Amino acid sequence: MTHIELRGVQKWFGSVQVIKDMNLEIAGNEFIVMLGQSGCGKTTTLRAVAGLETIDEGDILIDGKPVQHLKASDRDIAMVFQSFSLYPHMTVYENVAFPLRATGMSRADIDTSVREVARVLRITDLLDRKPSALSGGDMQRVAIGRALVRKPKAMLMDEPIGALDAKLREQMRAEIKRLHMKQGSTTIYVTHDQVEAMSLADRIVIMHEGVLQQVGTPDEVYARPQSLFVAQFVGSPVMNVSEATLKDEGGAVRVHYDPGDAGFEFPRELLGKLNGHGAGGLSLGIRPEGVLVSREPQAGYVPVEAHIIEPLGSHDIVDLKVGEGMLRARTPAGFVPRPGEVVHARIDPAQAHFFDTGSGKSLGIRL
Amino acid sequence: MATLAMTTLDPQSRAARRGWSDLTIRNAFIIPTIVFLIVFNIFPLLYSLGYSFTDFRASTNAPANFVGLANYRALLNDPFIWSNFAITAKYVIVSVTGQVVVGFGVAMLLNRTIPFKGLITTLLLLPMMLSMAVVGLFWKLLYDPSFGIINYALGLGRFEWLSDPDMALYAVAITDIWMWSPFVMLLSLAGLSAVPKHLYEAAAIDRAGTFYTFFRITLPLVAPILMIAIIFRTMEAFKTFDLAFILTSQPSAELISIRLYKMAFQEWQTGMSSALAYIMLIMVVGITNIYVKYLNKVKER
Numbered sequence: 043m044t045h046i047e048l049r050g051v052q053k054w055f056g057s058v059q060v061i062k063d064m065n066l067e068i069a070g071n072e073f074i075v076m077l078g079q080s081g082c083g084k085t086t087t088l089r090a091v092a093g094l095e096t097i098d099e100g101d102i103l104i105d106g107k108p109v110q111h112l113k114a115s116d117r118d119i120a121m122v123f124q125s126f127s128l129y130p131h132m133t134v135y136e137n138v139a140f141p142l143r144a145t146g147m148s149r150a151d152i153d154t155s156v157r158e159v160a161r162v163l164r165i166t167d168l169l170d171r172k173p174s175a176l177s178g179g180d181m182q183r184v185a186i187g188r189a190l191v192r193k194p195k196a197m198l199m200d201e202p203i204g205a206l207d208a209k210l211r212e213q214m215r216a217e218i219k220r221l222h223m224k225q226g227s228t229t230i231y232v233t234h235d236q237v238e239a240m241s242l243a244d245r246i247v248i249m250h251e252g253v254l255q256q257v258g259t260p261d262e263v264y265a266r267p268q269s270l271f272v273a274q275f276v277g278s279p280v281m282n283v284s285e286a287t288l289k290d291e292g293g294a295v296r297v298h299y300d301p302g303d304a305g306f307e308f309p310r311e312l313l314g315k316l317n318g319h320g321a322g323g324l325s326l327g328i329r330p331e332g333v334l335v336s337r338e339p340q341a342g343y344v345p346v347e348a349h350i351i352e353p354l355g356s357h358d359i360v361d362l363k364v365g366e367g368m369l370r371a372r373t374p375a376g377f378v379p380r381p382g383e384v385v386h387a388r389i390d391p392a393q394a395h396f397f398d399t400g401s402g403k404s405l406g407i408r409l
Numbered sequence: 410m411a412t413l414a415m416t417t418l419d420p421q422s423r424a425a426r427r428g429w430s431d432l433t434i435r436n437a438f439i440i441p442t443i444v445f446l447i448v449f450n451i452f453p454l455l456y457s458l459g460y461s462f463t464d465f466r467a468s469t470n471a472p473a474n475f476v477g478l479a480n481y482r483a484l485l486n487d488p489f490i491w492s493n494f495a496i497t498a499k500y501v502i503v504s505v506t507g508q509v510v511v512g513f514g515v516a517m518l519l520n521r522t523i524p525f526k527g528l529i530t531t532l533l534l535l536p537m538m539l540s541m542a543v544v545g546l547f548w549k550l551l552y553d554p555s556f557g558i559i560n561y562a563l564g565l566g567r568f569e570w571l572s573d574p575d576m577a578l579y580a581v582a583i584t585d586i587w588m589w590s591p592f593v594m595l596l597s598l599a600g601l602s603a604v605p606k607h608l609y610e611a612a613a614i615d616r617a618g619t620f621y622t623f624f625r626i627t628l629p630l631v632a633p634i635l636m637i638a639i640i641f642r643t644m645e646a647f648k649t650f651d652l653a654f655i656l657t658s659q660p661s662a663e664l665i666s667i668r669l670y671k672m673a674f675q676e677w678q679t680g681m682s683s684a685l686a687y688i689m690l691i692m693v694v695g696i697t698n699i700y701v702k703y704l705n706k707v708k709e710r
Contacts, residue, residue, distance in 0.1 A: 093614075119614065121611075121614045123611060129608060144616050144621050192615075
């Protein structure tokens with residue numbers, strides 16, 4: 043049950059500021075995923091918590107105690123590195139036992155702990171091998187084992203499965219989740235893969251250019267992105283975002299995705315909720331599943347041409363030509379038979395997101 | 410196969426117009442080397458092996474008589490030869506240990522970001538580039554009891570470094586350490602900088618202290634390359650001649666190679682000294698083999 047807190051953390055590399063006024067509270071046993079593109083400062087933040095990187099300003103508190111001046115070895119935090127960082131000259135057993143031996147634990151206790159962790163991670167058969175004789179997945183298991191064995195206050199993971207192939211990644215993802223549910227230690231996990239983030243996290247922390255963008259549960263960041271960046275970073279395929287113009291047409295409002303198109307119908311209450319917001323221009327965001335597609339003309343549906351179809355087995359992603367732009371929709375598999383077909387589309391107002399184009403902030407309008 | 414990969418001579422080339430073939434050119438490069446090797450290395454090696462079974466003396470016209478293994482038997486039963494070997498062993502241990510400690514220590518100091526690192530490294534390598542005889546001559550001056558700077562700096566008065574029977578061998582070893590520590594340093598530095606930084610980070614996270622990290626991470630990972638340095642230095646130290654010969658004539662510092670020199674070129678016991686040379690050769694090969702075996706074991710990981 044370790045509580046970690048970052049207060050006003052700032053970090054410069056020379057003249058480049060890599061962490062900008064970071065404030066974050068992490069509750070005990072929470073699984074936090076830091077998500078962002080490479081170079082966004084997420085790994086630096088993690089390393090700062092670990093004690094491998096100094097910070098220029100602010101406090102890092104572990105269980106209420108400031109630790110920013112402590113060495114990594116005095117913070118009692120375990121870390122799993124992207125490159126695994128196994129000691130190449132030691133066997134798996136010695137690797138896992140290393141943190142215990144380093145602190146002078148008794149031989150019998152070490153043996154018990156190592157075998158226990160090996161059993162949990164299913165690496166008992168590999169204990170006598172050298173890391174060079176292991177597969178990527180097994181290496182990662184050993185690296186996790188080395189972190190788990192000493193029952194640390196917190197676990198930090200820096201893209202631990204980024205170097206594995208897709209199938210193994212999925213498998214290890216499930217395994218990390220299973221371990222966390224079983225062991226339940228405070229975990230900070232860094233990744234650039236939003237699927238990993240969504241599936242593992244209790245809360246996701248999204249960073250961009252050193253600035254914390256949004257913190258929230260996977261549902262929250264997916265359903266209520268606070269900014270254009272978060273909206274477009276989370277979710278696959280990417281959310282459709284385009285500048286939009288409004289036209290009041292008595293019974294309803296038409297939102298034009300593009301000056302040339304027919305415009306999508308929205309309820310009139312949108313006008314009231316907008317209330318002059320979006321001064322810097324209005325952007326409409328809609329996830330592919332929020333684009334409703336029909337093969338027959340229906341009231342409120344706009345005829346559009348299917349341009350590209352990506353069949354994904356369980357469903358298709360169809361690019362619809364709207365004016366000059368494209369709108370990606372998610373349809374049942376084989377719903378649109380071939381490119382070039384004219385279908386009818388509408389935007390589900392309940393799933394639409396409105397952003398101020400100038401500031402990139404969400405207007406927080408729900409219909 | 411290598412012969413298949415060899416390109417044929419361009420028919421337009423000057424060599425081809427002179428009527429040379431690939432084979433001619435290849436032979437022109439290889440044959441002189443092989444002849445040189447045979448004349449100056451292999452022939453003397455075999456010839457001296459023959460001499461080692463005779464009582465031949467290069468200083469007389471008397472014909473060489475075959476004496477079988479008598480020379481080897483005499484040498485291996487000679488307590489003076491064994492005392493020379495003991496002196497040599499002591500010298501090798503002191504000198505190589507000193508070089509490894511000093512060289513590795515300096516390498517540890519240099520293995521970080523410091524200003525003028527390149528320049529400092531180059532300057533530290535200078536002793537290694539001097540000739541053994543030159544080093545011997547000026548260390549003799551440094552050690553001089555009446556005007557040597559070492560006695561002056563250490564305030565030892567008229568301490569006779571090179572004539573003191575207990576000290577002479579160590580004085581030679583100190584000179585050797587001064588000269589060859591940079592070699593160990595250079596190889597250690599290469600080994601140290603090859604240890605991935607993230608392993609140190611992992612060790613820090615695993616709460617390993619400085620000494621634990623050094624003995625469990627740094628040293629084992631540098632061991633293979635350090636081992637190579639030790640092999641080279643042991644072989645060289647075993648055969649040390651010029652440095653010791655110039656510095657001192659103390660019997661307590663008479664290395665086996667000096668004994669060999671005296672036997673061959675002062676006493677003119679050519680047959681006997683050939684046998685001694687062979688005994689030394691076998692010993693060096695034996696010691697090197699032990700190291701190489703260990704090196705391969707270290708490298709397995």
